[in-house]
Every structure is written in structure tokens, then in C-alpha cells.
Amino acid sequence: MTDDSAALAISGVSHDFGSVRALDDVSLTVPRGGFTALLGVNGAGKTTLFSLITRLYNNRSGTIRVGGFDLRRQPSEALARLGVVFQSRAMDADLTIRQNLEYHASLHGIARRAAKLRIAQVLEDVDLADRAEARVSALSGGQSRRAEIARALIHSPELLLLDEATVGLDVKSRAEVLALTRRLIAGHGVSALWATHIMDEIEPVDDLVILHRGRVLRAGRAAEIAGGAGLTQSFLDMTGLAA
């Protein structure tokens, strides 16, 4: 069963690369307006899952619904509700932030006048209003990530997928990107699925899904999963990585 009221509802999804089972009967839900952390070490299957949600890979088993729309049967409705920040850069480094955003707005069929307003809004949302004319190649790591988030927001998605959005950033920029994502959720009703292997990024009140070797080991409120032992110890215990 999938939850139509959820921002994202995944049920019974598996994926193989030849003989390697990257995802094994994965089910999870991202509630509307919520921040859900997807925690897993390298190779857990986070990127494969994102590739299925974005239709980079074909999903052959189970169901994926974005905002209630089935990705297989209603792909354009589902994808219109989805914004993605990939690990790799999706912006052209030789262009300015504004030029990149204009290009992505046109890809989404946003008319020029509406795009202008939307670009001003998303730049405001990610604290880059004063850097619109800067080339992407001239941005710091943190600014570049925030520009990527602006790009992902351009078509006003209901759900943001962020795949290790803080990788390679210093502590301050990492905190800024995370705080920005949380602000978007609180202020704009966006939902987020935040894939990470960094436990410090997870708050006790967050919804948490633990993915390990392609399987969901636990899902629930982070504080409950952490229990008395703390999140790191619980994670090590349930994955067997402590041994």
C-alpha cells in the first residue's frame, strides 16, 4: 500500500545491477512538509534509489508515487513535483547563476516574465540574491551548493531530493546548506529527502530511514531509533558495522 497524502511513497522497490542487488524490497514514506533523512554508508543504495525516483533508471518492481502521482503511469505529473540536487554539479560553470537559472526555467517551460520573478524568489530563498551575476566557477563550495538548490527549486517542486548535498563542504558551509534546507521546509511547505552518511546532520525530531546493503533496516523518528545508546551506536549495532 502507498500513501497518497505523502510527498513521496515508495513501496516494494528492488533494483539489480547484473548479479548485484542494489535495492531489496525498499519501502519508505516522506510526509508532506517534512524533513526525512536517508542514512547509509557508501554503497547502501542511496544514489540508486534517487536514480529510480528521478527515472534515470527504469523502475521495474514496486511503486513510486510523488505527491500521489505514480511515476510509471503519470511520469510528467510526478516529475513536475520533484526537485533534485545530485552529488555531481548540474549547472554550467562558465555561465552566471542567473543564466543557469534562466536555462533551467526554460527547460521547465516557465515563460520569461514568470521566470524572472521566480529566479528573484529562489535566489532570495538560498541567500544568493547579491550573486546572481557571478559565474558559477567563481562561487565558493557552499555558494555553489546553494545555487544548485535554487536550480532544483525553480519549478516550485513539492519534494526536494538531496543526495549527499554537503559532501566536500567545510563545517560552516555544511551547516548553512543544512539550515537552508530546513528553512525551506519550515517556510515554504517543501518536503525533503536528505541522503547522508553523516549522523551529525540528523536532529532527534527528524524522520529517519536507515538503508543498509539495499534494505531498509529501520524507519521512524530519529530520537526513537537512537534510543538510549545514541544514533551512532544504534546505527553500528543494527548494521553490524561495529564488529
Ligand SMILES: Nc1ncnc2c1ncn2[C@@H]1O[C@H](COP(=O)(O)OP(=O)(O)OP(=O)(O)O)[C@@H](O)[C@H]1O
Ligand atoms: N552502475 C552500477 N553498476 C554496478 N553496480 C552498481 C552501479 N551503481 C551502483 N552499484 C552498486 O550498487 C550498490 C549501491 O550503490 P549506490 O551508489 O546506490 O550506494 P550509495 O549509498 O549511493 O553510495 P555512495 O554514497 O557511495 O554513492 C553498491 O553495491 C554499488 O557497488
